[in-house]
Amino acid sequence: MISARIGGGVVHHNELIHGSSFCAGELGHIMVSFDGPDCMCGSHGCIEAYASGIALQREAKKLHDDDLLLVEDMSLKNDECVTAVHLIQAAKLGNSKASSILKTAGTALGIGIVNILHTINPSLVILSGVLANQYVNTVKEVIRQRGLASVQDVNVVVSNLSDPALLGAANVLSFSDQNEPADLGGRTAHTLAIFFQEEYSRGQSWQVQGY
Numbered sequence: 001m002i003s004a005r006i007g008g009g010v011v012h013h014n015e016l017i018h019g020s021s022f023c024a025g026e027l028g029h030i031m032v033s034f035d036g037p038d039c040m041c042g043s044h045g046c047i048e049a050y051a052s053g054i055a056l057q058r059e060a061k062k063l064h065d066d067d068l069l070l071v072e073d074m075s076l077k078n079d080e081c082v083t084a085v086h087l088i089q090a091a092k093l094g095n096s097k098a099s100s101i102l103k104t105a106g107t108a109l110g111i112g113i114v115n116i117l118h119t120i121n122p123s124l125v126i127l128s129g130v131l132a133n134q135y136v137n138t139v140k141e142v143i144r145q146r147g148l149a150s151v152q153d154v155n156v157v158v159s160n161l162s163d164p165a166l167l168g169a170a171n172v173l174s175f176s177d178q179n180e181p182a183d184l185g186g187r188t189a190h191t192l193a194i195f196f197q198e199e200y201s202r203g204q205s206w207q208v209q210g211y
């Protein structure tokens, strides 16, 4: 089974913020609705309950159960498990319900990020790992629509790095967005980083990259 969580960290004056009980990186459990989907943490409405790979897989399975997932040029082998990859593939191939689910997930993430922007006002937001490319445009849109004028200058980028090590290497990041310089220098002093964490088991790998 493929599993993916959402983690993150805040860098302030070039130091990673840990918090009083080392909980400061639990950005995936910022709640963005009163009554959203159940989350693994025991609460509901968390960013992770909308936008993690597991959440997308849950929605993909629901669509598939209703015979609404697969579109032309898509097929599942007999024992193939429905995953988030199928949802993304369906959206790319014109499945509007799949697109809508991805949009909702990206919006949930964007709202969570806007809340963080209004709290700590970072200069840079880094989305990293699997799914980052799926959400970045929606996140920017949500910031434009819902962010205060004072946070509109924030720079939102996608990093090629796919694990939390990016926080330690914040000054030498290279970005998939070719418009961004590889070295952001001092601009990493106040950074919010969110990563879509991969967990592998049974030898399977996450295949989102390339979509």
Ligand SMILES: [Zn+2]
Pocket (backbone or CB within 6 Å): 028, 029, 039, 040, 041, 042, 043, 044, 046, 048, 049
């Ligand atoms: Zn949660």
